[in-house]
Amino acid sequence: MLSRSYPQKTALKLVGDKFMLPRVMRQVLYRGISATKLAARRKARIGEAAPGDLILVDTYNVLFTVNNYLLGRPLFLSNDGILRDAGEMRGRIVNKPVFSRSVCLMLDVLNLWKYATFVLYLDDPVSFSGRLAMELSKDMVQMEIEGEALTVRSADRMLLEERSDAICTSDTEVIDGYRGKVIDLPRFLLEKFFNPGFPSFEM
Numbered sequence: 001m002l003s004r005s006y007p008q009k010t011a012l013k014l015v016g017d018k019f020m021l022p023r024v025m026r027q028v029l030y031r032g033i034s035a036t037k038l039a040a041r042r043k044a045r046i047g048e049a050a051p052g053d054l055i056l057v058d059t060y061n062v063l064f065t066v067n068n069y070l071l072g073r074p075l076f077l078s079n080d081g082i083l084r085d086a087g088e089m090r091g092r093i094v095n096k097p098v099f100s101r102s103v104c105l106m107l108d109v110l111n112l113w114k115y116a117t118f119v120l121y122l123d124d125p126v127s128f129s130g131r132l133a134m135e136l137s138k139d140m141v142q143m144e145i146e147g148e149a150l151t152v153r154s155a156d157r158m159l160l161e162e163r164s165d166a167i168c169t170s171d172t173e174v175i176d177g178y179r180g181k182v183i184d185l186p187r188f189l190l191e192k193f194f195n196p197g198f199p200s201f202e203m
Contacts, residue, residue: 118147
């Protein structure tokens with residue numbers, strides 16, 4: 001239906017109502033399925049960190065995806081090849097120890113990619129972003145990871161406006177507005193440290 005230009009919300013309602021899908025499954029479809037050609041264009045730009053890359057990270061987007069996995073919430077591979085979740089955290093940290101583990105796991109991955117430079121953007125409206133940015137910057141120095149963590153009004157906007165070689169986000173609007181390489185950091189992280197076996201919409 002999406003490939004035939006049906007509006008996404010209309011298509012979702014028709015399918016959801018027909019099969020009497022619960023809210024969480026409707027969220028999975030909403031985030032997991034895009035028009036075939038659009039999904040293929042996104043998938044073609046998925047890449048890996050390379051030596052010398054300047055990589056901008058939508059930090060909360062990454063952390064909440066990992067956090068949802070650790071909390072046992074549903075994650076899946078969308079048909080554009082990007083790992084997404086249906087946790088609907090909306091910027092709320094509900095389990096601080098689990099969230100802290102997500103932060104440590106992210107830093108462990110960045111530590112593997114010391115040949116690149118990272119700018120970690122944290123949305124200022126989210127509580128305690130300033131404190132987390134300072135802690136992340138300190139940890140990056142101690143681990144000899146090139147880059148810094150910054151609080152900004154909108155991480156999405158910074159990923160689109162600042163110069164970079166790649167971005168880390170699963171936000172479809174940002175991915176569609178960006179013309180460079182997209183790195184699926186949560187998928188790399190979870191597949192490296194766990195054995196997830198994600199359900200997949202990939203064709």
